[in-house]
Amino acid sequence: MSVFICVFCGAEVDVDxxxxxxxxxxxxxxxxxxxxxxxxKKRVKAI
Structure with missing residues (x-):
């Protein structure tokens, strides 16, 4: 079973x-x- 996210409500969906x-x-x-x-995120020093 894989876990995905519903696009409309944001709930976790178990996919068989x-x-x-x-x-x-x-x-x-x-x-x-x-x-x-x-x-x-890559941090870059300021000049």
Missing amino acids: LERNLIQCAKCGSRVVMKPKPPAL
Whole structure:
């Protein structure tokens, strides 16, 4: 089971890829996205 985020309500959606079940339990939407890890910011010294 993979965890995705619902695009419309922001709830976590458990996706069963074996049975091809993709649907948000909260709002019923089938549009989900994979959560991205936080981006690391590169700090540059001021001149």
